[in-house]
Amino acid sequence: MTNTVTIPSKLLPEDGRFGSGPSKIRPEQIQALDDGARNLLGTSHRQTPIKQVVASIREGLSNFFQVPDGYEIVLGNGGASTFWDIACASLITRKAAFGTYGSFSTKFAKSAQSAPFLEEPEIFAGEPGTYRLPELTEYVDTYCWAHNETSTGVAAPVRRIAGSKERGALTLIDATSAAGALPVDISQTDAYYFSPQKAFGSDGGLWVAVLSPAAIERAYGIAKSVDLPGVRRWIPPFLSLTSAIENSRKDQTLNTPAVATLVMMENQVRWLNDNGGLAWASARCAKSASLLYTWAEQSDYASPFVADKTARSNAVVTIDLDESINASQVVAVLRENGIVDTNGYRKLGRNQLRVGVFPSVEPADVTALIHCIDYVVAHL
Numbered sequence: 001m002t003n004t005v006t007i008p009s010k011l012l013p014e015d016g017r018f019g020s021g022p023s024k025i026r027p028e029q030i031q032a033l034d035d036g037a038r039n040l041l042g043t044s045h046r047q048t049p050i051k052q053v054v055a056s057i058r059e060g061l062s063n064f065f066q067v068p069d070g071y072e073i074v075l076g077n078g079g080a081s082t083f084w085d086i087a088c089a090s091l092i093t094r095k096a097a098f099g100t101y102g103s104f105s106t107k108f109a110k111s112a113q114s115a116p117f118l119e120e121p122e123i124f125a126g127e128p129g130t131y132r133l134p135e136l137t138e139y140v141d142t143y144c145w146a147h148n149e150t151s152t153g154v155a156a157p158v159r160r161i162a163g164s165k166e167r168g169a170l171t172l173i174d175a176t177s178a179a180g181a182l183p184v185d186i187s188q189t190d191a192y193y194f195s196p197q198k199a200f201g202s203d204g205g206l207w208v209a210v211l212s213p214a215a216i217e218r219a220y221g222i223a224k225s226v227d228l229p230g231v232r233r234w235i236p237p238f239l240s241l242t243s244a245i246e247n248s249r250k251d252q253t254l255n256t257p258a259v260a261t262l263v264m265m266e267n268q269v270r271w272l273n274d275n276g277g278l279a280w281a282s283a284r285c286a287k288s289a290s291l292l293y294t295w296a297e298q299s300d301y302a303s304p305f306v307a308d309k310t311a312r313s314n315a316v317v318t319i320d321l322d323e324s325i326n327a328s329q330v331v332a333v334l335r336e337n338g339i340v341d342t343n344g345y346r347k348l349g350r351n352q353l354r355v356g357v358f359p360s361v362e363p364a365d366v367t368a369l370i371h372c373i374d375y376v377v378a379h380l
């Protein structure tokens with residue numbers, strides 16, 4: 001079915017990885033496994049050498065996000081999906097409100113709907129390609145939405161719902177594909193959580209959360225409440241946020257982590273901080289994204305999927321193609337030429353390209369990608 005098109009090698013990007021997660025891992029990160037970490041792989045995570053890697057990640061992220069006093073960097077195994085269930089078990093007291101506008105924001109809401117010890121959550125649903133924040137609601141103790149909805153390429157504002165903090169409610173932000181790529185004021189959040197395989201260009205399998213003092217206090221309060229007579233709540237040990245907090249304070253994880261993931265993540269956090277931190281990273285992503293949006297706006301066969309310019313993501317760029325061009329075919333030909341993971345989100349079901357423009361991606365490679373797409377479309 002695919003008409004093979006060979007893209008001239010001078011047009012090709014230096015690195016053809018444009019996935020929205022897993023995403024490009026810089027060669028230097030892989031080298032770090034062979035150099036510094038050669039003697040760390042296959043050793044105990046409860047001994048000093050690995051604990052130093054975790055300590056460096058925690059300290060590096062505190063600097064990167066310029067976390068306010070009292071906030072802590074907590075981590076554990078399982079990825080952001082695990083943190084949804086941790087939040088249900090360990091952070092939502094009774095009732096949460098969700099903004100849902102795509103696959104990822106909806107999945108967390110579904111977890112809360114299924115937890116038998118929580119009340120039915122309030123869902124504020126938006127159309128794919130837009131965002132919708134939850135609204136201030138009586139008896140809601142936790143407000144949740146995604147900074148960057150990876151399935152649609154929509155970036156939502158991160159600011160507390162007015163009045164929510166005064167009522168003691170927490171704000172939990174899924175930052176999986178935003179953290180490290182989009183600017184954020186951490187003081188507007190109580191948990192800003194993510195996985196390392198997107199902007200932190202590492203392997204998956206870990207979750208990281210920047211937790212506020214209020215979130216930590218909430219987790220301890222809920223953990224204590226399960227001992228009270230008549231409380232029917234289960235906190236599976238793996239989903240216990242208090243035990244993750246206590247292990248993180250010792251630069252460990254509750255159970256055995258992938259050491260390689262930690263090593264590559266540590267290298268990336270240092271690289272980001274050495275280059276100028278979040279201000280540098282977010283400017284670089286904005287530049288890459290604007291190359292794509294500007295091209296699509298001017299192209300006669302492509303257009304940005306997200307109509308509201310202020311909601312267009314600078315981390316994950318979604319581009320609709322004209323019906324006369326089969327996006328799956330373009331994606332397949334790009335792959336044959338070594339340019340991978342440019343497909344749209346499957347369940348969104350649009351004739352679309354989706355490009356991860358995380359900090360590891362060179363803006364010059366984004367320019368090359370654009371030339372390659374034009375070439376493929378002209379030669380199909």
Ligand SMILES: *Cc1c(COP(=O)(O)O)cnc(C)c1O
Pocket residue numbers: 021078079080081082104105146148149150174175176177195204205
């Ligand atoms: C990728 C992603 C997740 C899931 O991350 P896992 O590490 O696979 O659990 C959750 N939320 C968002 C916004 C994502 O982009």
